[in-house]
Amino acid sequence: xxxxxxxxxxxxxxxxxxxFREFGIIIFIIIISLLIGIRxxxxxxxxxxxxxxxxTASLSVLALGMMLVLVTGGIDLSMESVLALTGxxxxxxxxxxxxLSPLLMLVLGLALGSLLGAITGLIVAKGxxxxxxxxxxxxxxxxxITFIISGGKWVSAYEMPDSFKEMATGxxxxxxxxxxxxxxxxxxxxxxxxxxxxxxxxxxxGSNREAARIIGINSEFITCxxxxxxxxxxxLAGVMWVARYASAQNDTASGFVMTIVAACVLGxxxxxxxxxxxxxxxxxxxxxxxxxxxxxxxxxxxxxxxALQGLIILVAAIVNIAITRNAEKSxxxxxxx
Amino acid sequence: MRKLITVLFLVVLTLTFFSxxxxxxGYTVGVVVKNVGNPFMDAAGRGAEEACNELGNSxxxxxxxxxxxxxxxxxxxxxIAQQVDAICxxxxxxxxxxxxxxxxxxxxxxxxxxxxxxxxxxRDVHVNQANPxxxxxxxxxxxxxxxxxxxxxxxxxxxxxxxxxxxxxxxMKEELKNPKxxxxxxxxxxxxxxxxxxxxxxxxxxxKSYPNLKGIISPTTVGISATAKAITDAGLIGQVKLTGLGxxxxxAEWVHNGACEAFFLWNPIDLGYLxxxxxGLLCDGAITGEAGEEFSAGRMGxxxxxxxxDGGTEVLLGPPFRFDISNIDEWxxxx
Numbered sequence: 001x002x003x004x005x006x007x008x009x010x011x012x013x014x015x016x017x018x019x020f021r022e023f024g025i026i027i028f029i030i031i032i033s034l035l036i037g038i039r040x041x042x043x044x045x046x047x048x049x050x051x052x053x054x055x056t057a058s059l060s061v062l063a064l065g066m067m068l069v070l071v072t073g074g075i076d077l078s079m080e081s082v083l084a085l086t087g088x089x090x091x092x093x094x095x096x097x098x099x100l101s102p103l104l105m106l107v108l109g110l111a112l113g114s115l116l117g118a119i120t121g122l123i124v125a126k127g128x129x130x131x132x133x134x135x136x137x138x139x140x141x142x143x144x145i146t147f148i149i150s151g152g153k154w155v156s157a158y159e160m161p162d163s164f165k166e167m168a169t170g171x172x173x174x175x176x177x178x179x180x181x182x183x184x185x186x187x188x189x190x191x192x193x194x195x196x197x198x199x200x201x202x203x204x205x206g207s208n209r210e211a212a213r214i215i216g217i218n219s220e221f222i223t224c225x226x227x228x229x230x231x232x233x234x235x236l237a238g239v240m241w242v243a244r245y246a247s248a249q250n251d252t253a254s255g256f257v258m259t260i261v262a263a264c265v266l267g268x269x270x271x272x273x274x275x276x277x278x279x280x281x282x283x284x285x286x287x288x289x290x291x292x293x294x295x296x297x298x299x300x301x302x303x304x305x306x307a308l309q310g311l312i313i314l315v316a317a318i319v320n321i322a323i324t325r326n327a328e329k330s331x332x333x334x335x336x337x
Numbered sequence: 338m339r340k341l342i343t344v345l346f347l348v349v350l351t352l353t354f355f356s357x358x359x360x361x362x363g364y365t366v367g368v369v370v371k372n373v374g375n376p377f378m379d380a381a382g383r384g385a386e387e388a389c390n391e392l393g394n395s396x397x398x399x400x401x402x403x404x405x406x407x408x409x410x411x412x413x414x415x416x417i418a419q420q421v422d423a424i425c426x427x428x429x430x431x432x433x434x435x436x437x438x439x440x441x442x443x444x445x446x447x448x449x450x451x452x453x454x455x456x457x458x459x460r461d462v463h464v465n466q467a468n469p470x471x472x473x474x475x476x477x478x479x480x481x482x483x484x485x486x487x488x489x490x491x492x493x494x495x496x497x498x499x500x501x502x503x504x505x506x507x508x509m510k511e512e513l514k515n516p517k518x519x520x521x522x523x524x525x526x527x528x529x530x531x532x533x534x535x536x537x538x539x540x541x542x543x544x545k546s547y548p549n550l551k552g553i554i555s556p557t558t559v560g561i562s563a564t565a566k567a568i569t570d571a572g573l574i575g576q577v578k579l580t581g582l583g584x585x586x587x588x589a590e591w592v593h594n595g596a597c598e599a600f601f602l603w604n605p606i607d608l609g610y611l612x613x614x615x616x617g618l619l620c621d622g623a624i625t626g627e628a629g630e631e632f633s634a635g636r637m638g639x640x641x642x643x644x645x646x647d648g649g650t651e652v653l654l655g656p657p658f659r660f661d662i663s664n665i666d667e668w669x670x671x672x
Contacts, residue, residue, distance in 0.1 A: 042545045051541060147402065152374025157566070157590030158669060169570060245533045246566055247587065249559075250374050252533070292535075296542020302497055302528045 024323030025283045028316050036294040043297055056289030057178040058237040061185050063263040065230030067281045070264055071206040072226050073273030074131035077257050079234040081142035082116045084252040086238035088146050091155035091248035098161035109239035110232045117231015121224035147250050157246035168243040178240050190278045207274035263288045266316050287316055363393040364422035364620040366613055369412050370400035371427050377605050380672035384609030391635055392617040406433045413437045417444055423616035427452040435459035447619035451612035457649025461626035464612040465651045466603040472657055473508025480552045483578035487520040488551030491543050493564055495531040495557040505556050529560045536563035544571050555581035565591030585660050585668035592665045599661040608654055611637055626650055
């Protein structure tokens with residue numbers, strides 16, 4: 001130890017980039033885009049880029065909600081059912097009252113989603129039921145309610161007013177409204193997670209619940225809150241989904257929760273809690289979006305597509321782990337200097 | 338006094354009993370569908386109920402919440418315990434239901450499968466939608482007319498392992514060998530797994546991988562509706578034509594905006610009606626389910642039981658029904 005303040009050596013740009021956690025996934029996105037672009041040049045057009053973002057919009061909103069739950073060390077399997085139930089309620093509401101504003105439907109989606117999320121949250125936080133069991137049960141309960149309230153019937157395109165469907169097809173400043181909605185959600189949560197007290201407390205609870213309790217964080221409240229948020233975002237995504245495909249089915253998004261978790265993990269969120277960034281989740285969702293968007297475009301047999309999908313996700317995860325580890329090492333090295 | 342009341346009570350009870358049994362003169366037909374909450378299955382149930390009412394039979398409608406064999410087995414066991422006279426079933430598995438249905442037959446219950454068959458050992462007769470060959474041919478003919486017998490077409494199916502869809506696609510390929518389609522090229526078959534988002538993405542992928550694509554055949558209800566939405570969103574109405582098998586309610590919007598000019602489906606109401614009518618006739622002993630037997634099925638007219646390809650016997654409903662702008666509004670609220 002010397003008295004002299006340590007002088008931080010400035011590293012070259014490429015080395016500093018290495019210290020950036022999301023570097024791996026960005027590299028992966030670029031490489032995979034180029035490879036697909038070689039196979040089908042139309043993949044790299046602006047029009048397709050827009051389609052791909054549009055595809056990612058609802059997934060990215062869902063993944064954000066899932067991330068916050070994962071950060072606290074939980075998991076929310078009920079998201080897909082909340083999405084379906086909210087989508088169905090909204091579709092049935094707009095079918096009966098076609099004059100209602102689509103914006104009001106978004107609010108209804110958020111509100112209903114929050115309510116459903118709050119129920120799940122209370123079961124986990126107050127009932128002390130393990131998250132995977134609590135949310136698995138609620139996944140079935142909410143899916144069942146979707147069947148009950150719809151009487152098993154679907155809401156079809158002709159039963160929805162144009163104003164509602166145009167919410168998904170309309171554009172603002174060249175971007176689809178759905179992309180704008182996702183972007184606003186991301187800006188809000190970027191601020192919430194990084195710059196508010198409650199936002200930081202979510203990470204504290206996830207990293208070390210006991211320490212968080214000792215410094216006076218109400219971890220029950222935080223746990224409940226993340227499920228309310230994931231419910232609200234599922235509700236929002238439900239409205240986006242129904243407007244986009246102009247159809248509400250009972251089995252909407254059935255099995256989609258796996259895709260949501262995959263987007264989170266690709267984005268560097270740890271399943272064991274404490275780790276995850278808003279930006280990373282966005283990139284993870286985009287990676288899944290690229291895969292879903294690109295596979296139909298590369299003219300390979302459907303069976304290869306299935307295998308490729310798994311393979312790409314695996315490679316993405318490996319690249320990500322390798323580079324993150326590298327980044328952590330170089331950060332450690334910098335601290336040691 | 339107390340004795341009098343008791344006697345009166347017993348008399349009333351006996352009378353009630355006799356009047357109830359007088360009412361229940363008809364047969365009881367249990368209809369078991371693939372799953373409840375499926376508009377197609379609900380419509381079939383309505384048709385079956387109609388036939389039961391006409392024949393004076395009572396009607397029970399049941400199905401598992403998701404299309405599983407286990408759920409159907411449980412329901413059939415229940416129906417056997419209730420001593421119904423006939424079971425009409427649209428099977429979730431060709432073979433797995435045979436043991437429980439044989440148990441039903443041992444209990445003198447007549448078994449009619451419809452829409453989706455069970456193996457001949459487990460049924461008396463099958464009521465089939467339509468000849469699968471005809472279903473394939475009709476879709477090829479329709480898309481060919483839409484694109485003036487020239488250009489690239491693609492098929493967007495459900496899952497790669499679906500027996501129904503694969504059979505139809507085989508017949509489509511067979512039909513395309515006919516010289517009159519020599520200028521039509523089937524460029525690819527893609528699978529949307531009957532998921533709306535995946536089907537939509539596959540359709541979008543088709544437009545981008547095959548810029549000269551002229552037509553799409555989608556022989557599945559979710560697929561055709563998602564494809565129509567994709568055609569609409571991509572601004573390709575008129576440039577890429579679409580036909581296939583779809584639900585009128587799901588397709589009404591897309592018939593009106595021109596994304597899909599015509600599509601097909603058998604009428605599930607008629608299918609349910611015919612199945613339940615056949616069940617009634619079997620209970621009556623009017624038919625036994627042997628090939629060659631002729632019968633009249635109420636409003637549906639005359640039918641003949643024929644040999645089925647699977648070795649059993651079947652009744653064919655008739656050609657699939659064509660929906661287009663001229664009739665879509667009558668049907669969109671029905672199913």
